[in-house]
Amino acid sequence: MRCVGAVIRDADGRLLLVRRGRPPGEGLWSLPGGRVEAGESDFEAVVREIREETGLDATPGELAGTVWRPPFEIHDYYATVVGGDLRAGDDAADVRWVSEAQLRLLPLTDGLLGFLDGLSGPPR
Template sequence: MRCVGAVIRDADGRLLLVKRGRPPGEGLWSLPGGRVEAGESDFEAVVREIREETGLEVVPGELAGTVWRPPYEIHDYYATVVGGLLQAGDDAADVRWVPQAQLGLLPLTDGLLDFLSDLPR
């Protein structure tokens, strides 16, 4: 199942994370994102999913990486916030900007810390 996620940083270098409100990963922190709907491009899915989960409007950029978590094939893209108001929505129980140094203090989805550690800052 094709999914997308977004790596979004603010001006202070903090990363946008959502706390999953539903399975899979309920209660864990992850990048915002979700399933690509039929007929939708990855970029369209990133824009829709980020708006639904965080209230923010984004412009997707280049591919940050791909992760396989069967049955999910997750394509994570860098994205830039261009508007909106940060608030948890859709299947997100919470949403927040997290400093890189504090990522290890949160219960993260499997493999997320390693994935983020490999990205340029």
């Protein structure tokens, strides 16, 4: 099942995370994202998922990486916030900007920290 996620950092280098409100990963923190709907491009899905889960409008950029968690094939893209108001929505129980130190203290979805540590894209 094709999914997308977004790696979004603010001007202070904090990462945007959502706490999942439903399975899979209920209660865990993760990148905003979700399933690509029929007929939707990855970029369209990234924009929609960010808006639904965080209340923010964003522009997707280059592919940050792909993660395989059967049955999910997750394509994570760098993205930049261009508007909106931060609020948890859709299936997100909470949303927040987190620093590198805070990131390492949160209960994260399996493999997220390793994925983020392995990024070689835009500066963190």
